[in-house]
Amino acid sequence: MALKKNSTVAENEDSISALKAKQLFKHDSRPKKENKVLTTFSIEPSFKRELEEMFSGMGLGWAAGIRFALKEFSKKYSE
Amino acid sequence: MSKTISFHLQKGGVGKTTISGTLSCQSAMNGFTTLLVDVDPQGNASSWFYDGELQYELSDVLQGKCFITEAIVEIPTIPNLFLLPTFGIGGGLKQYAETKIADEPYVLQDLVRELSGSFERIILDLSPGLGKLERSALIASDEIITPMTPEVFSLDGLEIFIDELEKIKKNLRSPVRHEKIIINSFDERIRQHKDIYEAAMMGSFEVFKIPVDPVFRKSQERNVAPQLFKQRGKGLKPITLEAIKKIDAKIWR
Numbered sequence: 001m002a003l004k005k006n007s008t009v010a011e012n013e014d015s016i017s018a019l020k021a022k023q024l025f026k027h028d029s030r031p032k033k034e035n036k037v038l039t040t041f042s043i044e045p046s047f048k049r050e051l052e053e054m055f056s057g058m059g060l061g062w063a064a065g066i067r068f069a070l071k072e073f074s075k076k077y078s079e
Numbered sequence: 080m081s082k083t084i085s086f087h088l089q090k091g092g093v094g095k096t097t098i099s100g101t102l103s104c105q106s107a108m109n110g111f112t113t114l115l116v117d118v119d120p121q122g123n124a125s126s127w128f129y130d131g132e133l134q135y136e137l138s139d140v141l142q143g144k145c146f147i148t149e150a151i152v153e154i155p156t157i158p159n160l161f162l163l164p165t166f167g168i169g170g171g172l173k174q175y176a177e178t179k180i181a182d183e184p185y186v187l188q189d190l191v192r193e194l195s196g197s198f199e200r201i202i203l204d205l206s207p208g209l210g211k212l213e214r215s216a217l218i219a220s221d222e223i224i225t226p227m228t229p230e231v232f233s234l235d236g237l238e239i240f241i242d243e244l245e246k247i248k249k250n251l252r253s254p255v256r257h258e259k260i261i262i263n264s265f266d267e268r269i270r271q272h273k274d275i276y277e278a279a280m281m282g283s284f285e286v287f288k289i290p291v292d293p294v295f296r297k298s299q300e301r302n303v304a305p306q307l308f309k310q311r312g313k314g315l316k317p318i319t320l321e322a323i324k325k326i327d328a329k330i331w332r
Binding site for chain 1: 080111199229230231234235237238270271274275278279281282284331332
């Protein structure tokens with residue numbers, strides 16, 4: 001009688017690589033990145049243009065620039 | 080504001096030079112002045128992009144034998160891309176790394192600081208290993224991104240690298256970030272690859288993948304950027320180009 005493949009076992013078992021990967025990334029204890037929340041505010045158009053130009057010179061878009069600026073502000077005044 | 084990235088894992092054959100070179104090209108093609116610094120004594124990145132003879136290399140700059148501007152070359156086929164080369168044959172980087180860098184571990188950090196006034200983006204291409212040269216390059220970077228292949232030795236390598244990097248950061252007082260990994264040569268038909276990718280997605284790393292694509296190897300043989308390589312009208316797969324653009328869009332933030 002021909003040997004029949006036991007497909008259930010093969011499909012349900014984790015490979016050595018999968019086990020190792022799960023173990024490695026599970027033990028990675030660094031804090032997960034928080035999800036961002038959407039926030040809105042109003043600003044004078046001329047000031048917005050001024051900021052956009054400055055951020056653009058730094059290779060940053062509007063949102064990335066605002067986040068960067070707020071982080072720098074926070075670093076400076078939280079000490 | 081300039082940013083410096085090293086793509087590193089001490090294990091060989093995971094695509095450090097391929098990814099460094101490809102993302103350098105992508106950055107330059109997007110209009111950013113980009114410098115690829117060849118910190119590998121074998122000089123593969125240099126021979127990939129520059130097919131000629133040069134007088135000076137990285138180790139000459141580090142030892143004060145020439146000015147930085149004398150060693151940096153513009154890559155003619157890729158506007159905005161510059162190379163600080165290392166000579167694979169007759170070069171001095173290996174000897175410098177073995178004899179002198181131990182006394183000046185911050186030499187690459189100083190170099191990067193000087194270069195950051197002239198280049199928007201800097202990529203350091205490192206050789207495998209975690210010796211003094213690689214350590215010096217790692218702490219000269221703002222961010223380290225780890226390329227790995229989806230197999231068990233790369234996982235072992237990453238585990239070791241995470242552990243070693245913590246020590247390097249502590250001993251050399253470095254704030255370098257290590258938050259992203261790139262799973263290279265990914266083949267979605269292989270279960271092992273999918274398992275590793277899925278497990279990585281559950282961890283705290285930001286995970287990217289680059290599909291397996293023979294054009295990388297072919298472009299290196301022909302000394303061209305993978306994005307510009309065409310053979311019988313065919314170049315990189317659309318899915319590969321998409322992956323490269325996605326990584327480029329994320330890593331420079």
